[in-house]
């Protein structure tokens with residue numbers, strides 16, 4: 001393969017999503033990769049894979065392999081094999097479930113152990129999910145921030161249900177792995193909830209290609225001011 005052919009191939013990053021059962025890992029992965037959300041809880045047995053191609057600033061195409069790891073795998077024999085070699089880790093908890101936050105110490109400990117012999121450590125993000133349920137929050141934001149500071153983690157709050165900041169959560173990890181800086185405008189654009197954009201997509205499908213990622217939907221996000229909603 002020539003150098004230019006190699007260059008034209010997307011980079012692939014392995015991103016694992018871990019945390020307690022029912023914290024919303026599958027929901028985050030499906031929201032990110034398929035722009036969908038299901039209310040029904042269906043436990044992940046073992047793991048699921050999702051692939052999603054995104055474009056980072058500088059026209060850098062990258063394909064994320066998202067490994068959605070079932071919450072019941074903690075303590076199991078396969079877990080460190082799933083996590084081994086990940087370049088990025090999303091440590092997910094449910095902001096309405098304090099125990100799911102407490103248990104992240106075990107999950108994070110296992111990430112460190114699985115990678116202790118690797119030269120490069122994964123980029124890790126602490127992801128507080130279900131912020132649409134803010135009124136039911138039991139994990140104070142300052143506890144979240146302290147955990148991030150103590151362990152040098154990226155901090156992110158998201159809602160798989162509304163779509164709020166889900167793309168951003170994955171985008172920030174990918175950017176950090178590849179040493180790409182996201183500017184404020186790019187971050188704000190990625191925060192736009194797909195739930196907001198969707199009614200417009202369904203009413204004017206010919207004007208918007210829904211397979212485009214929010215980061216590439218700058219003109220769509222700007223429709224906020226001009227749309228009839």
Ligand SMILES: Nc1nc2c(ncn2[C@@H]2O[C@H](COP(=O)(O)OP(=O)(O)OP(=O)(O)O)[C@@H](O)[C@H]2O)c(=O)[nH]1
Pocket residue numbers: 019020021022023024025026027028038039040041042043044045069070071072129130131132133158159160161162
């Ligand atoms: N309100 C709300 N519910 C959510 C959100 N994310 C997930 N859920 C719900 O929480 C439940 C569990 O979500 P899953 O995505 O299956 O959780 P999981 O972490 O993959 O669970 P395991 O497969 O057991 O590891 C489902 O009923 C989801 O609909 C969210 O952001 N807001």
